[in-house]
Amino acid sequence: MERIVNEQEVLRLRELVSEAEHIVVTCHTNPDGDAIGSMTAVIQVMERLGRKAVGIAPDRWPDNLQWLPGMDKLLNYSKQKEEADALLKEADLVFMMDHGSLSRMKDLGDAVGQSPARKVMIDHHLDPDHECCDLVVSEPSLCAACEVLYRLMVDMGWAEGLTFDEATSIYTGMMTDTGGFTFASNRPEVFLIVSRLLETGIDKDRIYRNVFYTASPDRYRLMGYLLYVKMELIRDLNASIMSLTNEERRQFKIRNGETDGYVNLPLQIERMRLSIFLREDTERKGVIRVSLRSVDDFPCNKMSEEFFNGGGHKNASGGTIYGTMDEAIELVHTAIHKYAPLLKG
Ligand SMILES: [Mn+2]
Incomplete structure (x- = not known):
């Protein structure tokens, strides 16, 4: 070495x-x-x-x-x-x-x-x-x-x-x-x-x-809910969006660290190249935290720098959106479509 x-x-x-x-x-x-x-x-x-x-x-x-x-x-x-x-x-x-x-x-x-x-x-x-x-x-x-x-x-x-x-x-x-x-x-x-x-x-x-292998039952119930109800697949662009509000977090009695890894789940679906997970900040109102994961050469960090006030690594990065969850989801759609050439195929 x-x-x-x-x-x-x-x-x-x-x-x-x-x-x-x-x-x-x-x-x-x-x-x-x-x-x-x-x-x-x-x-x-x-x-x-x-x-x-x-x-x-x-x-x-x-x-x-x-x-x-x-x-x-x-x-x-x-x-x-x-x-x-x-x-x-x-x-x-x-x-x-x-x-x-x-x-x-x-x-x-x-x-x-x-x-x-x-x-x-x-x-x-x-x-x-x-x-x-x-x-x-x-x-x-x-x-x-x-x-x-x-x-x-x-x-x-x-x-x-x-x-x-x-x-x-x-x-x-x-x-x-x-x-x-x-x-x-x-x-x-x-x-x-x-x-x-x-x-x-x-x-x-x-x-x-x-x-x-130490998850709480609530972590798996929330995972099921997110995948069944909240996951939005943009199949032609090989991308997905999931979101979690504080209301949903309360309903499932989920603590902060317990949502770790959710962002990786959609990447297990065939051909997926980009997964974006949005969650309301538990302390600051009007703040949405963004996690991005990608495979191969898709540059999450560039997308996050350009759209989500963030950065990080090529395949794993984070960011922040200031606004409501609906506004955040709209912004994510805009970002995904801007990067369509790198996501297609
Ligand atoms: Mn480290």
Whole structure:
């Protein structure tokens, strides 16, 4: 595998870690498997190296990640602000995992920004903010922050003593960010790493069940309703639109994270190239959140930049529409028709 940091960066990080008495690890809001997995993994690696480390997530993480090793070291900033602020005050090193800027942490980002601690970013999102960190290890071509972390561990010599628990966390992040290795995972290095993780004895089948087979009955009832009643297929353009209002969310007693993955469902229909999922923001009135997924070369991020105040990756991106759900659906139709030449065929 190619190196992702040069010799100078290796020395710099070695120095930062060896000088650090109190390490804090952060991630982005609405943490996913990669955010939480990369946090718990780096905490465990730091402990193995004899350092003290704790994690602070900006807000609540999904229940299906609670079984991960090292979760007892994580705080939720929205619930445990005082305790977290005290930890940040004495922190001398912060690892920012799976996010490329302070703003991706909302309030926690302000607190981290004000901390005099050294900052190291380990990420795979586009356009990282180089200003906010002392060392940036950002590789947008890699599938997950957990892959970036593992590659960094190899370059640092930390992968030598890889433990079962570290491997479990890293595998979880790589698995969730690739939808169980169904996208963004064609590079041979991905499976080379998986192979090394398996050598520690991790049970990948159990990890899959722990993460993906833990839905509430309501999640499946709402899924059925959305597919039966709400999914609009634009067959000649190989695109689909689904929408979810807060009223429907209440009816099905669905929490925020429980709608994850719905956007991928229409892509399982033959020939589909683009799926767009709209949902009313649970806090801000008149705000519609947009998720886009595509296959092959269709550029979701371009469409989102042009129409939905957003961006992201080619096959997975997000955005925001300001207006009512009806207006949002109309705008999505306009966007889909504008991109008709790329969707047809
Ligand atoms: Mn990620």
